[in-house]
Amino acid sequence: MAVEGTRTTHGDLGLEESDLRSMYRYMLLARRVDERMWILNRQGKAAFVISCQGQEAAQVGAAYNLRAGYDYLYPYYRDSGMVLTLGQTARDQFLSLFAKREDPNSGGRQMPGHYSSRELNIVTASAPVGVQYPQATGTALAFKMRGEDGVVLTSGGEASTSGGDWHEAMNFAGIHDLPVVFLVENNVYAISVPENLQVAGSIAGRAAGYGFPGVEVDGNDVLAVYEAAKQATERARRGEGPTLIEARTYRMTAHSSDDNDRRYRERDEVEVWREKDPIVRFEQYLEENGLLDGERKEELEAQVREEVEAAVEYAEAAPYAGVEETLSGVYAGE
C-alpha cells in the first residue's frame, strides 16, 4: 500500500516555506524525542513513557495556529507535538521523563506527558481523562468577558469524549459562543478498548446537536488538520464560537510503556497504519513540492539527533528535588 497523499496544498493555506519546514521539524523532533524515551525505558533509565507516535500531524497542525503565551492550550498526555510547537524543548521533556527538579512541567511531581508552562499558557495537565474541557471553557469565557481575542485549544483522545465533562463543556461553549476549539485525536483505542465500544455514533457528528460546527479531518495529514484548526481558531477569534475537530488517526505504539498491545490488537492492523505514518506522508509532500531533499533531510535529522542527545545528557545529570521541596508547595502564597 502506498503512502496516501496530502490533500490540501500549503499555498492555499497561506503557509510559507519556512512554516512548512518548522512544522516538519516539530513533527520530527516529537517523534525522535519519543523514540528516545522508549530506548531509555528499555534501558531501565525511564520509569514510564507515553507516546505521541502517529499523532504528530494532528498535534503540530493544530498548535501551529496558536499564539504562544497569549492563547491558551489545555493539552493531553500525548501532545508532545503541541508543546514543542509552542516552544517547549526536548530538554524539557527529558527533564520530565527523569522527574528532575528542573522539569518545567511539574518539578518531577507528575508523570511525563503532563505538560505545563505558565509562560506559554500551557495549563497544567493531569491524569484524570477529560477534566480539561470544562476548564478550557472557563478560560475561554474569561477572554470573552474581557473582550479579548484569545483562543483556547483543548484536546484529548476519543475516550475523553465518553465522560460527562466533555459534554458539559460542549454545551456551555455552545450556549455562550465561547472561543474554544475542541480537538479530539481519535486514535481508535483507549488502552485496549476499541472505538466501537467507546463511541456511539460519531464524535464530529455531535457538534451539530450543540449548535456549532463539527469537522472530521484526516489526522495524519498535517495540512488538513492545520486548515481545519485555522478555520476554527479564526472563527473563535471573530467571536463566532466553538468548533469541534475530530482528527482521525492511530496510536502507533502501545498505550504506554506499561502496556502490551499484543493482548488486544492485531499486528496487521498496526502495520496498515504504519504505512500511513504522518511524518512519512508529510515528507513525501515536501519532496514533491521541492521543499525537502535527501541532503536537507539528513541535515535536519542530524540537528534533531544532536538536540535530543544533548537534552538526554543534560537531563540525566540534573538533580532531583529535595525532600523539603516534596513536602512544601501545597498552597500558593505560603
Add this chain to the structure above:
Amino acid sequence: MAVEGTRTTHGDLGLEESDLRSMYRYMLLARRVDERMWILNRQGKAAFVISCQGQEAAQVGAAYNLRAGYDYLYPYYRDSGMVLTLGQTARDQFLSLFAKREDPNSGGRQMPGHYSSRELNIVTASAPVGVQYPQATGTALAFKMRGEDGVVLTSGGEASTSGGDWHEAMNFAGIHDLPVVFLVENNVYAISVPENLQVAGSIAGRAAGYGFPGVEVDGNDVLAVYEAAKQATERARRGEGPTLIEARTYRMTAHSSDDNDRRYRERDEVEVWREKDPIVRFEQYLEENGLLDGERKEELEAQVREEVEAAVEYAEAAPYAGVEETLSGVYAGE
C-alpha cells in the same frame, strides 16, 4: 388564541375508546391531586409541593406504553402522571406529601415527588438531577443480557441533559443498542434558568450524534407523545436500541412551593401557555370525537374529586414513622 388541535388520531394508533378515557382520567387525576397539594401547602399542612401541571400529556402519553411491573420506569420529580398511569394512587401521593409511615415511595423519608414502587418497577427516584440515566441503561442492559424484551423508560427535565450523566448514558445506550427510552420533558425553565441558557443546539437533535433516533414532539398533545413513545418502546422491544424523545411543554406553576416565578418570567408568557393546557386540549379532542360530553365530564370530575378527598383524609390521619424506624433501615439484610 384558540386551543391547538391534536394532530394524531387515536384510530391510527390502535387505541380503543377505553384507552382514551383511561388516559384522560390519569391526566385529570394528576392535575387534581396536584392542585389539592398546593391548597394544602397554602393551608400550612404540606411543607413542599412540586408540580406536574402542564406536563400531564407528556407523562401519561409516554407511560401508557409500559407494562407495569415488567418494564422499568426511572421517573423524575414531576412525573406524577406517569406513576398514576402505572398504578400508584392518589392516596399514595398524599401519604408522601404528608411524609407518613405508609408513604409507599419512601416511608416519609423523601420529599413528595420522589417516586418508588418495587411492585410497579418504579425505581426509587432521588433529588440530584440526572442520576437516573446511567442507572436506566444498566437496567436495560440486564434485560438485554437475559434476552428479555423489557423496556426502560427514563425521564427528566431539559436541565437534566446538561449534566454528564445524561451524555454518558446516551453514549452507552447507543453503543449497545439498549432497550431504553429517554424522555426529556422540556418545559422551558430549570427553576429560573431559561432554555437558551441551559441548552445549546437542540436536545432531540443530539440523538443523531449517538447513532439513534431523536424526535421532538408536541408535549402538550397526549396522542403525539403516545405515538412517539409507542414507536420508541416497540423499537426497544425489538432489540433495535434506544430512542430520545424531546417533549416540548411548559411548567405551568412555579418550580415548587418554595419558588416565586414572578422573579424571572413574565405573566404574559405563562398565559400564552395556559391556553395550551394539555388537558383542555385533550378534552377538546375527545369532545370532537364524541367521546366526552358535559355530563360524562362532570361524572369523572366528581369521581376524581372524591378519590382525592378520600385520599387526603386518609393520609392526614395516617401516623408518622417512629424514631426507631428513622434510625434503622440503612443497610439491607440487617
Add this chain to the structure above:
Amino acid sequence: MATKNLLEAIHDGLAEEMRADESVMVLGEDVGRAGGVFRVTEGLQEEFGPLRVLDTPLAESLISGAAIGLSVNGMRPVAEIQFADFIPPAFDQIVSEAARFYYRSNGAWSCPLTIRVPYGAVPGGALYHSQSVEAYFCNTPGLKVVAPSFPADAKAMLKSAIRDPNPVLFFEHKKSYRLVKEEVPEEVPEVPLDEARVHREGTDLTVVSYGMVLHTVLEVAEKLREEQGIETEVVEPRTLYPLDRASILEAARKTGKFLVVSEANVTGSVSAEIAALVAREAFEWLDAPVTRLGAPDVPVAGFAKPMMDALVPDAAKIEDAMLELARY
C-alpha cells in the same frame, strides 16, 4: 453599624468585592435573574451584568471546572453550588483538579477561586437538601475549607476567600441564613483563613463546634453557667481544613475535658479529626474521654419532621453531653 443576618452579610461581602475588583464574578444555577434560590446573590446581576453574574446550566462539574479555567485566566470566580448535597458531581474538579494545580505544576499555576456551599439540615429539606458534607473535602491537601457561623465572620472570611490564591470551599449553614443575626460593621476587620475563634472562655470544659449547632452550644453553655456554675470554653474552628490546631489544643489543655459537636454523621466527620488531634496532643492534660456528638450514622434527614428532630443534635442532647463531661 447595622444588624445583618448571615445571608445579608454574605451578600454584602460579595457585592463589595465585586465593586472593588472587576475580576471578581459569580457563577452558578439561578444566581442571576432570580438572585439565587436563597437570595444570596439578589440584585447582583442587575448591578454587574449577565456575564459577571452568570446563570450556568445545571452541571456542577462544569461550574467548578469553568471556575478553574476562569481563575487561571485572570478572574476571581465565586461559584455557587445550589445545595451541598449536589456537590458530588463537582468532586473530581475540586479534589483532583483545583486542589492540585499549584502543587502539580510546581507552583506555576494556582486557582484563586471560591466555591460557596449552602449546607446543613433545614425543616423539610429531606435527604438531599440537608447534608453536612464538609468532611468529603477535609482530607485533600491544597484545598481550604471554611465554615463561618456568624455574619461578620462570614462577610470577612468570604472576602479573605476571594482574595486567597488557593481554592476555598465556603460552607454556609442554610438554617442560619435568616435566623442568625448580629451587628456587622460597614468595614469588617479582616479575618484570616487560619484562625479559630474563642467565643467564651471557661475552665471546666471545652466545646468545639460550628454551624447551627454552635449557636445551640453557646446557649447551653450560658445556661449551664447560670444554672450550675459550669464554665465552658467554646471554640469555633471557622476554618475546618487546614485546622488551627494550636487554638484548639490550647483550649483542650486548659480545661482537660473536650467535646466536639457538629451535625454531620458522626463517623468519619471533621469531629473525628479534631478528636484525634486532641487525643494525641493534649493527652497529658485530659481528665475525661475526648467526646464527639453528631448525627447518628443515618442519612440526614428524613422529610417527616420527627425524623430531622431525631437526627440533628438539639439542646437537650448537647446539654447531656456537656454535663457528662463536666461531671466526669
Add this chain to the structure above:
Amino acid sequence: MATKNLLEAIHDGLAEEMRADESVMVLGEDVGRAGGVFRVTEGLQEEFGPLRVLDTPLAESLISGAAIGLSVNGMRPVAEIQFADFIPPAFDQIVSEAARFYYRSNGAWSCPLTIRVPYGAVPGGALYHSQSVEAYFCNTPGLKVVAPSFPADAKAMLKSAIRDPNPVLFFEHKKSYRLVKEEVPEEVPEVPLDEARVHREGTDLTVVSYGMVLHTVLEVAEKLREEQGIETEVVEPRTLYPLDRASILEAARKTGKFLVVSEANVTGSVSAEIAALVAREAFEWLDAPVTRLGAPDVPVAGFAKPMMDALVPDAAKIEDAMLELARY
C-alpha cells in the same frame, strides 16, 4: 493448597462467583479482552463472554450508575474502577445513589453491587496513580468499605461482598497485587464484612493497620519482639466502614497504647475515626496518647522516586512510632 498472590486470589474469587451464579458480571475499562490493566480479570471474558465481562466506555459515573441499574434488575455487578484516583467522577452515583437506595425507598430497593478499587502508592504511580482515597467513602451510611490485605481474606471477602445485598467498595492495594502471597485453600472459609482480624497478640501496644503498610507493621512487630521483647498486638480492620469497633477497642484496652498506621494523608483519614473511637471508648485504659502515622498532608506521591519514599510511612518511621509508644 496453592500459594497465591493478592491479584490471583481476587481473580479466583471473582471467577468462582461467576461460575456459581450467572447473575454475577464484571464491567469496567479494559476488563475484557485485555483482562484489566493489572490482569485481575484475565481470561474472564473468554470464559463468560463480552457482556458478562464488559469493556465500558471511559466514564466512571456511567460504570457505577449502570452497576446500580443492573443490580436492581437481577444482576450482581462487580464494577472495576481502573485506579482509585479516578473514582471521583463516580462519587455522586456511589454516595448519593447506591448508598441511599435502600434507606430512601424504605427498604423497597437495594443495590447488591461491588466496586473494586485498586489504590495505594506504587513506584512511578505519581500523583494520580497512588492515592489512598478510602476516607472519601467512610462517612456515608449505607455503604460498606472493605480493604483486605491478605490473599485469602481478599478472596473470601470479595465473595462476601458480591453476595452482600448492599453496595460494597472493595479496595485492593496495587502494590500488594504481586508482592503479597500466601497459601490460599481451594475453598476459602467465609469472612463476614464486619469482623476485624487480630494478626498477632501482644501486651505492650496495639497497632491497627491495613494495606501495604500493614505488612511492614507486622515485620516491625516481629523485629521488636525479637530484638527488644516488645509484644505488639496487630489488628487489621479489614472492613473500614462500618468498623468492627469491638475488636479494635478490645485490643486497645488490653495494651493501653494505641497506634494506627495507614498510608493515606493523615488529616481526615480513616485513622482519625479509629483514633477518635479509641480515645473516647478506651480512655480509662490508655497509658499513652492515641497516635496516628500516615502520609503528611501533601499530594501522594510525586513521580520522582525520592518523593514517594519521603511520603509513605516506611519501616523506620513505623518502628519509631511504635517505639515511642512502647517507651512512653
